[in-house]
Amino acid sequence: MIEWSETKIKAFQQTLLDWYDHNKRTLPWRQDHNPYHVWVSEIMLQQTQVQTVIPYYLHFMEEFPTVQDLADAPEDKLMKTWEGLGYYSRARNLQKAARQVVTDYHGKWPSNAHDLQELSGIGPYTAGAIASIAFNQPVAAVDGNAFRVFARLLEINADVAKPQTRKIFEKVINKIISKDRPGDFNQAIMDLGASYMTATNFDSSHSPVRAFNQAFLDGIEDQYPVKTKKKRPVVHDYFGLVIRSDNGYLFQKRPSSGILANFWMFPLFDHQDLTDDQSLSKSALIQIVEAKMQSDYQLPIKLSQVLDKPVTHTFTHQQWKITLLEGRLPENVDLSYFPGKWIQPAVFDEMTFSKVQSKLWSAYQKRPSIS
DNA sequence: CAACCGTGGAT
DNA sequence: TATCCAAGGTT
Incomplete structure (x- = not known):
């Protein structure tokens, strides 16, 4: 890692902020410095x-202006507004934090990074972003952009995938950040990271800070940031049950913790289980599922495969391959042993579905007709 | 600390 | 298709 003199730091701040003043992106959450606006956008981002994020943010502010x-x-309205954005605990933490602000803080936002981190869903990055943008506090906001930009500028060799590396970057950036315009400085780094200094296809030769980019000057920019690779997602094979009656389709509520917590889905059976x-x-295998439906849930069901190929969906750490099975039950069947309920397709639009459930429904509707 | 938590876009 | 990346946080 190289170090900058006080003079060089001043020159960098000036160059960066001059560029930002003339080239900053126009974004819905940049119209003011309202902490509520800054906060919601940062969580979504x-x-x-x-x-x-843009369309979600605009819709969110229409639904929840303050x-x-x-x-x-x-909660159902909140989740519906978040539907499709992913990482749904963000939405639940968002409301938790909103209630913390309204009750614990009587509507007055904490204005420094330390206190902001006490709110649900706000970690070191988001605390720094809100403190600097909304409250003009001179603190670093170390996100993926900051990692990438400063790793290249200063040839920082620490592995950005490791949690402890954040401290190194915070220390460096807190020295370089503009004390007059910290919010603009942090946002300028992000705009830089989203334009001339992207992860791939970067264009450093035209960057406004190319003269400060040591890795570029040394021709080794592709070596930064240093980052160890992630593991591959684990594959899960499932049967997805599309069970119909005159009362609608059978749905099951997912567990209250873990992936897609509390979402209603077609019942899934893991082959491994x-x-x-x-x-x-x-x-x-299908016969085992039928026997399990009978013994565990008192549901007499005959199942048959709907599609040749499974529906696949890849999350960050899991890959699901779901083979769709269909069956029918009489409307007066006793559902009291099954942890689920009938839902009519007419109300699907009012529910919050995960992407994978939407894929299952879509694939099922496109099944070859039995003629 | 490492593993977990969604989705869409780019290559 | 597989992999990585995108304004990270929680456990």
Whole structure:
């Protein structure tokens, strides 16, 4: 890692902020410095691209214009507003924090990074972002952009995938950040990271800070940031049950913790949970599911495969391959042993579905007709 | 600390 | 298709 003199730091600040003043992106959450606006946008932007967030942000502000509106919101309306954005605990933490602000802080936001981190869903990055943008506090906001930009500028060799590395970057950036315009400085770094200093296809030769980019000057920019690779997602094979009656389709509520917590979905059966025997044929596996529906839930069901190929969906750490099975039950069947309910397709639009459930429904509707 | 938590876009 | 990346936080 190289170090900058006080003179060089001043020159960098000037160059960066001059560029930002003339080239900053026009974004809905940049119209003012209202902490509620800054906060909601920062939560939505966690691990999510700007162009994805924009329509969600605009809709969210129509539904919940103030922190009080968010605190008072019914959960189903909140989740419906978040539908499709992913990482759904962000939405639940958002409302938790809104209630913290309204009750614990009587509507007056904490204005420094330390206190902001006490709110649900606000970690070191988001605390720094809100403190600097909304409250003009001179603190670093170390996100993926800051890692990438400063790793290249200063040839920082620490592995950005390791949690402890954040401290190194915070220390460096807190020295370089503009004390007069910390919010603009942090946002300028992000705009830089989203334009000339992207992860791939970067264009450093035209960057406004190319003269400060040591890795570029040394021709080794592709070596930064240093980051160890992630593990591959674990594959899960499931049967997805599309069970119909005159009361609608059978849905099951997912557990209150873990992936897609509390979402309603078609019932899923993990092949691994059915048997350890890898040699069983698919028809034998289907018979096991039928037997399980009978013994565990008192539901007499005959199932048959709907599509040749499974519906696949990849999360960050899991890949699901779901083979769809369909069946029918009489409307007066006793559902009291099954942890689920009938839902009519007419109300699907009012529910919050995960992407994978939407895929299952879509694939099922496109099934070959039985003529 | 390492593992977990969604989705869409780019390559 | 597989992999990585995108304004990270929680456990």
